Amino acid sequence: MTVQGAGGDAAGYRIEAVDFALDILAVVASQPDLGASDIARVLGGSRQRIFRMLKTLEARGMLERGREGKTYRLGYMALVLGNAARSQIDLIRAAEPIMRSVGQQVEETIQLRVREGFETICVARWEPERDVRVHAIIGRRRPLHAGSSKIFLAFLPEAEREHYLAHHLERFTVKTLVDPAELANHLRRIRENGYAVSQGEISDDLVSVTAPVFGIDRSVLAAINIAAPAARMPASRLSECCASIVDAAIQLSRQLGYPAGPRAD
Known part of the structure; x- marks a missing residue:
């Protein structure tokens, strides 16, 4: 995420070979x-x-041969992607009114992120109508150890968390935590508090507060956060935003089948 004035995203571009592959998949589907x-x-x-x-x-599992080996139908990877898409679309559908509500309450950007391996991806956003705001980009990836993504790392199983901390941790600003022991202590406090605060860890002028969204199996399905320019987030407002984002995460967790809200046992 970056803090910027109002305006649209940079124009994208299309790759012909990818377009062609998607055309084939659409025909076969x-x-x-x-x-x-x-x-x-x-x-x-x-x-x-x-x-x-x-x-x-x-070869990539997106297609498979028919019984006689001369025709094609969707393969197992298409099923995997379809199931993942259905899950994420249900999550986004449930999250959007909650994101809009908390966004209108605090008048700051709201972001929903999901985990993919050792990264997180922004899958939904709500932005206020104000000239200076945090601009969240759908599809932008972040590593688990910095910014709002820390919430996922905090609630990973211990073995997975230690495996991640044993690798090189990229530094984005002077406030990014890259010492494994220091970060491990920080993650413990996140689990105890039930939310994460990032002050200048990704960008010097960006502050975010994040809470985990739990599913019926008690795993962290997503993270929802409030992001604001640092100048608009003094200590008193930071505390209010933490309470607001935790409440939003509880609402979304309950809608997704987790009855106790987003706090770890």
Whole structure:
């Protein structure tokens, strides 16, 4: 996240080969058990190019051969991605009204992040209509040890947490915690408090408060945070925002089936 004035994101760009692969997946999803020639006819591309892309998608598990080996249908990885997407979409659908409510209450940016390996990804955001605000970018990744992502690291199983801390920890600012022992103590306090505070760990002028969102299996499904320019977050307001984001996380956790709210046992 970066603090900036109002304005749109930078324009993206498209990669032709990725577009083409997605076109093939869309055709196979809507018309399973087509052969390479049939798919080429639908898309208008050369059979040779179609065949190379089919082989690549098959190797990655996105497609698999039909019974006779001459046609294609979606593979197991497509199922994995589909299930993950369905889970995240349900999470976002439940989170959006809560994010909007707390955002309107504090008039600061609200972000929802999920974990992928040793990183987190922003999957939803709410931003206030004010000229200077924290701008959250959907899809932006952060490592687990800095900023709002620390909440995931704090609640990882001990063995996974120690494995992560044994590796090099990237420093973003002078306030980023990169000493394993110091960070481990900090993570313990996060578990005790039930929320995390980041003051200048990712960007010097950025402050965030984050709470974990738990699911029915008591695992951390997501993290919800309030992010603000440091100038708008004195100690008194920081305390109020911590209470607000914990309440929001409790609401979302309960909607996702966790009856006790987002506090660890």
